[in-house]
Amino acid sequence: MRRVRIRPLLALAAALALLVSHASPAQEAKSVKLGTTADHTKFKELQREFKSGPEVTQACLTCHTEAAGQIHRTKHWSWEFLNPDSQQRLGKKNVINNFCISVPSNYAFCTSCHVGYGWKDANFDFKSEQNVDCLVCHDTTGNYKKLPGLAGNVLAQDTEMPPGSGKIVKGIDLAKVAQKVGKSSRDNCGACHFFGGGGDGVKHGDMDSSLAAPDKALDVHMDASGLDFTCAACHKASSHDVAGSRYTPTAKDAKGALMRGREGDDKRNPATCTACHDLKPHKGKARLDNHAATLACQTCHIPTIARGGVATKLTWDWSTAGQLDDKGQPIIKKNAKGQVVYDSKKGDFTLGENVVPEYAWFNGDVRYTLLGDKIDAGAGVVKINALGGSPNDGKSLIWPMKVFRGSQPYDTENRTLVTPHTAGNDDTAYWKNFGWEKAVASGMQVSGAPFSGKLGFVKTEMSWPITHMVAPKEKALGCTDCHTAAGGRLAGIEGVYLPARDRNVLIDTAGWGLALLTFFGVAGHGLLRFASRRRTR
């Protein structure tokens, strides 16, 4: 028996040898399969030591001559945006939120997420080409990090951080990173957009580090072992200008799928659901397609937010910040899950996972309460951003929102929100000294806004339309999530008739009344017949 088996084995070995000898010439042609036509490890310009980020950029620009100029035109660079509809001057540089509140006076801290180097104060040179940070979006190694407090600069040498602390942060080998540049990945975008507001998942609720390699249930498009979309698959960039804006979002695109070459389609937002799926996406299911006339796709297909295992912040109460322990030291309190729920620097938080969004009519119009705007603190809640929308304007759909609620400082005399100086190691920074008056005075000075010296706290609310973490159809909402008499998801939505939720009380009362009367009428008639029959007998 054993002898017999040798022959097939020999044959197999011979076949393998043949295969190998055939395969090897093909492999010689290229050792690495790249997604691009340029292998940056072979570029002489990158085979050197880089002492700083701008040095790398200068090397990039020798070939990519127009890249910096393209970046200069984008919000990623200017942090400024003029809303063409409302004429409001927005952008990260100008808006106020109810998370970390505002950028001015905290540049060195906040701009670690800027696509540039060295933005430490209002004197930043926006015309500088070498200060554009190419690597932060094009790093593929995962080693490129920009630390808060360094004004967007990157450490190329081992450095003591913070100075005098004795802690050494290792410098980054910029040449290695530069030689491995590639297309932007989820990690590149996520480095800033997942961690906005001071931590993983804090701000958005639909964007956190769980989207770095999500499964299908979390995001049907980004599913790492499935479709594996990058952010850029939808947020298609042309000339480095990334499509899709939360200042002028597209709430409803009634034109349907985009078509290459069709007139006007190049000006539309490619980062909408309908851009790919058109207006009747439920194949053969007209009843569901009907819903698309009223509901954003996200409303059913994002059943909950923060469902990748990362909690999102839901409320932030700045008014309780500043409590210190017996020794005068700041406190940090955590809940049973280990999440920070109190921080002396920031106040009280609540967080949540698998959060059911709130719903509202939304037409894409967003108005911000800006620094100089008078607020009415007595009216209850100040809307930091007010979303436009109504059932009748023809431009609105019902959208899911993360509504973030907070309490933040305001100038009680001037009746304006304020921009406190929070981050920093200096005498006026709130996170150093826990003195609101000083922090706000300093912040308002940098913002160039008047401050009366009188402070109070006002409740604020900010709505974040939800659009990521799209669940596959099996995980989408079902009929009774909304079509139910009470407690449905759309319980508070007006201007639309929902069978099972809505009915006309008058019609129902009259209708059941008529049915009952008829019933009693015939029952009485029958009884009379029965009785009279017995009598006649």
Next chain:
Amino acid sequence: MTTERIYLFKGFERFWHWAQAALIIFMLISGFEVHGSYELLGYRRAAQLHSNAAWALIGLWIFAIFWHLTTGEWRQYIPTTEKVLAVARFYSSGIFKGEAHPYETTAQRKHNPLQRLTYLAILVLVSPLIWITGWLYLFHAEWAAWGLGGLKLEWVAWGHTIGAFLMLAFLISHVYLITTGHTIGAQLKAMVTGWEDAH
């Protein structure tokens, strides 16, 4: 009394009647669930089956209309006031005194004048109300394309609900009135077998 029998309801007519009865009863049950009056099948199934039943009923009606036109049976629904007062008096008093029905049923005139008026009202008032609103309901998404952008779903829903209540009231009285033949089961038997014992 003679035992003469007349063939009142033809095969298709009986099939049409019972199929329609089943569909309408099912649509009332599922419809009021979609309306939110109770939970029985589950909203999703109720809504789906309600639509399916509507399509089935549309199909049935196409055949029924064709049948009525080709056989001339549509004439059964021509309204008449002849003997209408007598019939009304019968149901409101005579029936309790053991009087005979004042209307003699024949194959040519199988509905008494009150029935004629009632069925005609169902045919020209209730049914169109239900059909038109139901059709609009089914094609909610096409309203704008049809130039009906100003129409509101609640108006359609209200109309449909009103139609449903009227149909329910009709159903209740109809089910009762079939017991008012010369015996309690006579009319039911006629609608099952087609034959009615004349008397």
